[in-house]
Amino acid sequence: MTPNPLPTPDGLLRRTLGEWRIGLVAWRLLVLQTAHPAVAAGTARYSTYRAHPWRRIEHTMDSGSRLFFASPEERRREAARLERAHRRIRGTDDAGRPYDAQDPEVRAWVMLTLYEAMTAMRELSGDPLAPAELDSLYGEFKEVCTVLGIPGEVLPATAADVPAHVDRTVREVLEYGDQVRYLLHDMLREAPAPRRLGRLAPAWPLLRAVAAGVLTTLTVADLPPAWHERFAVPRTRTAAALSWTVHRGMRQVMTRLPDRLRYRTHAGADRQRPAPRRLPRPRPAADSRPARLEAFFRQVLDQTGDGRVDSADLQAMVHNVCWQLELPPAQEDRLYAAFEGWWRHLRAGMDADGDGAVDCAEFVSAVLAGTDRDPAYLEQGLGPAVRALFRAADTDGGGYLCADEYRVLFGGPRVHPAELNDAFRQLDEDGDGRISEAEFVAAFTDFFTARADTSAGTALLGRP
Numbered sequence: 001m002t003p004n005p006l007p008t009p010d011g012l013l014r015r016t017l018g019e020w021r022i023g024l025v026a027w028r029l030l031v032l033q034t035a036h037p038a039v040a041a042g043t044a045r046y047s048t049y050r051a052h053p054w055r056r057i058e059h060t061m062d063s064g065s066r067l068f069f070a071s072p073e074e075r076r077r078e079a080a081r082l083e084r085a086h087r088r089i090r091g092t093d094d095a096g097r098p099y100d101a102q103d104p105e106v107r108a109w110v111m112l113t114l115y116e117a118m119t120a121m122r123e124l125s126g127d128p129l130a131p132a133e134l135d136s137l138y139g140e141f142k143e144v145c146t147v148l149g150i151p152g153e154v155l156p157a158t159a160a161d162v163p164a165h166v167d168r169t170v171r172e173v174l175e176y177g178d179q180v181r182y183l184l185h186d187m188l189r190e191a192p193a194p195r196r197l198g199r200l201a202p203a204w205p206l207l208r209a210v211a212a213g214v215l216t217t218l219t220v221a222d223l224p225p226a227w228h229e230r231f232a233v234p235r236t237r238t239a240a241a242l243s244w245t246v247h248r249g250m251r252q253v254m255t256r257l258p259d260r261l262r263y264r265t266h267a268g269a270d271r272q273r274p275a276p277r278r279l280p281r282p283r284p285a286a287d288s289r290p291a292r293l294e295a296f297f298r299q300v301l302d303q304t305g306d307g308r309v310d311s312a313d314l315q316a317m318v319h320n321v322c323w324q325l326e327l328p329p330a331q332e333d334r335l336y337a338a339f340e341g342w343w344r345h346l347r348a349g350m351d352a353d354g355d356g357a358v359d360c361a362e363f364v365s366a367v368l369a370g371t372d373r374d375p376a377y378l379e380q381g382l383g384p385a386v387r388a389l390f391r392a393a394d395t396d397g398g399g400y401l402c403a404d405e406y407r408v409l410f411g412g413p414r415v416h417p418a419e420l421n422d423a424f425r426q427l428d429e430d431g432d433g434r435i436s437e438a439e440f441v442a443a444f445t446d447f448f449t450a451r452a453d454t455s456a457g458t459a460l461l462g463r464p
Helices: 013-020 020-034 036-047 053-068 072-086 104-125 133-147 161-171 178-190 195-222 225-231 237-254 289-301 311-325 329-350 360-373 381-393 402-411 417-427 436-450
Strands: 090-092 096-101 401-402 434-436
Touching: 013 020, 013 053, 013 104, 013 133, 020 036, 020 104, 020 178, 020 195, 036 096, 036 178, 036 311, 053 072, 053 133, 053 311, 072 133, 072 311, 072 401, 104 133, 104 161, 104 237, 104 401, 133 161, 161 225, 178 195, 289 311, 289 329, 289 360, 289 417, 289 436, 311 329, 311 381, 311 402, 311 417, 329 360, 329 381, 360 436, 381 402, 381 436, 401 402, 417 436, 434 436
Parallel strands: none
Antiparallel strands: 090 096, 401 434
């Protein structure tokens, strides 16, 4: 797939979203979205942003590219994929209020914050859109909402009605809860180093402390006046000065750059991958299973990052796979069913305290005891999930995974592509450039049971 072109001059929405400086109001947008009680509840229960923030951001950017910059057919497919993902996000929050990600008013608010962010970017930079431009932008925006199936009656009728709608929602609906506080004050301070930092990774603790302070100050300053009044969060003179300097300074810089530097390109799924390299293997340990299982729990199972695993974490794992592979609905349902079966097996054998979730200690001790006691232990829960995973990743139905399919399945910000290349070669024991279902299942079995890291299966997911 070739990259989509730069935003065209006659597309105000694309042109506005395509500017790099839209990132200055991105955190503000997230805060306004998450402050909606239904969004906060769904985020707390199902989102992976705590444990995998960079992956979650990548998915959000990828989805936005498909919705706003791709062809009509790809936009339609993305809308259908979002609908399938959101239909599983529902429940009751801590206050006993039901929430549903498919609620039209909730979906309308999430989308409206994006439109509002575009207008805020222009206002904060001292170059607000004219009324005619606002009408044009809002018209393009509502076309995307129509594709997403958001009824027109839950959106403000015109661009002129949006500010009052936002003001009313902030004052009457939004809440300054734990999820919002985490976004504003803790998320960036806890985030792991992005893989793209490369040699700068050792400096990440210092970089993120500085970036977190600036981002928090800027975001609070840029939130709507109704927010400051409703939640008694003052906009200090220092914060106002920072906002004025950053937004107007970036406007002066960006508007003088050529389009190739001012706007982002929106590429498809195919990316240039680094050349494979053989990584050194660690020395064998007496029994590396506990450390490996703990890492698996933290990095793979605990998708929501709360230190516990329940059905929502397994659903998040499937959601990530479905997102990467763009599976059809029937195959998605089979994968969700297989992972739900794995969760039932995990809960039945590991939830020692009966709290409806599994913590790391329960997981590690149960897996060690189960695999030592019964060679078929993994077949009772993990086995069907692994086979369903293999069949989902085998996109051409050939009965094997090639290296590209393997990288798509296990790739992400946590592990370098070269490590996955190395893992693939080790699992491909006969050297034919592909992995069979039996080899795939055996690799997972090795990962959970091998006492030494010299076994090929222990490199299944690469080495963090």
